[in-house]
Amino acid sequence: MEWVRKRSPFIMASTVLGMLMVLFLVVPLVGSLASSATSLPTVLTDRRTLDAISLSFYAALLATVLSFVLGVPLAYLLTRSSFPGRGLLDSLIDLPIIIPHNAAGIALLTVLSPSSPIGALLEAWGVRTVDSVTGIVIAMAFVSAPFMIRSAQEAFESVSPRLERMARSLGATEVKMYVSVTLPLASHGILTGCLLTWARAVSEFGAVAMLAYYPKTAAVLLYDVFTGEGLRAALPINGLLLLLAVVLLFVFRSVTAKPTKLVR
Secondary structure: OHHHHHOOHHHHHHHHHHHHHHHHHHHHHHHHHHHHHHHHHHHOOOHHHHHHHHHHHHHHHHHHHHHHHHHHHHHHHHHHOOOOOHHHHHHHOOHHHHOOHHHHHHHHHHHHOOOOHHHHHHHHOOOOOOOOHHHHHHHHHHHHHHHHHHHHHHHHHOOOHHHHHHHHHOOOOHHHHHHHHHHHHHHHHHHHHHHHHHHHHHOOOHHHHHHOOOOOOHHHHHHHHHHHHOHHHHHHHHHHHHHHHHHHHHHHHHHOOOOOOOOO
């Protein structure tokens, strides 16, 4: 009670409201896990579920690599350069986060379907995007790449341009400066971006379902089982996915626990 007497009414009200928010977030997850606890062992031996989870992890990894290769250089460009249209480009990066993800999937399908010029060209090259692993990777990368770019931008902003100028003055080429100075100093933030990108990609449903419903990822399989077989059949898969999310959350927090050091 002494703790209560020392707190102002504002702090007490904030505590109550904060606890209500925690309960709002936690109770559905705990309830779902409790409902699926007895049937979890069966889903662990279900080949269909394990294959869908493996596919989700694999496709999310490829989407993260794609976002890294294309997104990190863009983040560096936006951080270190000024050019016409930079503000517009910087704003457009966040669009995949803002728009509904089923709308993102339809946008991708419009561009990549075999009836479109780009889709037809890809088909001619032997690259199938609709209902394929390639399509899943593209959809995942589309919705998760902004997390990579923003994390990399923040990491590059923490690196003093003075250090880059010093490296250049000592004879380092621009590429060597970037590889030996900038990237190592920004590596922690970029790693955080990789983890965020992967986590966002692995949980994607809307864009993936629109562009590549088959082969089924974990999120698509859960939806498929729920709509076709009902809540009871979907609960074990849902419980397993929630458990995996908890594990991934702890891994993410342990990797990113060390704060990024600002270099001045």
